[in-house]
Amino acid sequence: DTGVSQNPRHKITKRGQNVTFRCDPISEHNRLYWYRQTLGQGPEFLTYFQNEAQLEKSRLLSDRFSAERPKGSFSTLEIQRTEQGDSAMYLCASSTTGPNQPQHFGDGTRLSIL
Amino acid sequence: AQTVTQSQPEMSVQEAETVTLSCTYDTSESDYYLFWYKQPPSRQMILVIRQEAYKQQNATENRFSVNFQKAAKSFSLKISDSQLGDAAMYFCAYRRNRDDKIIFGKGTRLHILP
Numbered sequence: 001d002t003g004v005s006q007n008p009r010h011k012i013t014k015r016g017q018n019v020t021f022r023c024d025p026i027s028e029h030n031r032l033y034w035y036r037q038t039l040g041q042g043p044e045f046l047t048y049f050q051n052e053a054q055l056e057k058s059r060l061l062s063d064r065f066s067a068e069r070p071k072g073s074f075s076t077l078e079i080q081r082t083e084q085g086d087s088a089m090y091l092c093a094s095s096t097t098g099p100n101q102p103q104h105f106g107d108g109t110r111l112s113i114l
Numbered sequence: 115a116q117t118v119t120q121s122q123p124e125m126s127v128q129e130a131e132t133v134t135l136s137c138t139y140d141t142s143e144s145d146y147y148l149f150w151y152k153q154p155p156s157r158q159m160i161l162v163i164r165q166e167a168y169k170q171q172n173a174t175e176n177r178f179s180v181n182f183q184k185a186a187k188s189f190s191l192k193i194s195d196s197q198l199g200d201a202a203m204y205f206c207a208y209r210r211n212r213d214d215k216i217i218f219g220k221g222t223r224l225h226i227l228p
Contacts, residue, residue: 003158004158031214033214033215035216040220040221041220041221042118042205042207042218042219042220042221043159043205043216043218044218045215045216045217048214048215055214056214056215058215091159093159095214100147100164100166102161102164103161103216104161105158105159105160106158107157107158108158
């Protein structure tokens with residue numbers, strides 16, 4: 001069990017650029033979640049997948065955001081035309097299916113918009 | 115909508131003493147789960163303890179225990195024999211039974227004084 005892996009750990013980009021983050025869940029976990037955490041706040045839910053199907057999206061996930069999990073393994077989160085307000089820590093978590101299965105979090109990707 | 119409120123942005127406790135972190139939540143559901151997560155500085159979020167709403171008995175994990183008051187919608191975390199490694203942000207969190215997303219509070223930063 002190598003844990004949830006997120007890359008990159010840090011991303012600095014100019015406003016208006018596109019960025020993509022990757023999350024590799026724990027291998028046997030079929031559920032994968034994305035959260036966003038801004039400074040001084042708790043994580044906020046963005047979206048989640050069961051296998052390759054995206055089952056729920058938050059209203060926080062604007063049209064500039066897209067998430068994929070094409071083969072039901074790793075997932076990518078892309079932000080197009082980044083804005084200052086996108087600066088945050090983006091957290092990925094994974095779990096197995098079943099009642100009350102705990103979500104295991106990765107270290108996160110910190111995005112800074114210049 | 116479900117909300118989670120942590121009214122203590124920061125707390126300090128002397129090493130080896132006991133500290134209690136407060137959390138209240140709002141929901142109209144009867145079946146849900148409550149969690150406390152720990153997020154050390156620059157490290158990943160880890161689950162400390164969880165409570166099923168249908169269980170009357172308070173959950174305990176070693177030095178960590180909760181006081182779950184369902185009618186009052188209160189879910190406090192008690193840390194006994196505080197250790198330096200307990201210093202972190204602590205997030206109270208809620209999950210509706212039929213949902214997978216977790217709703218987090220804003221967190222309480224806990225300082226351990228040597």
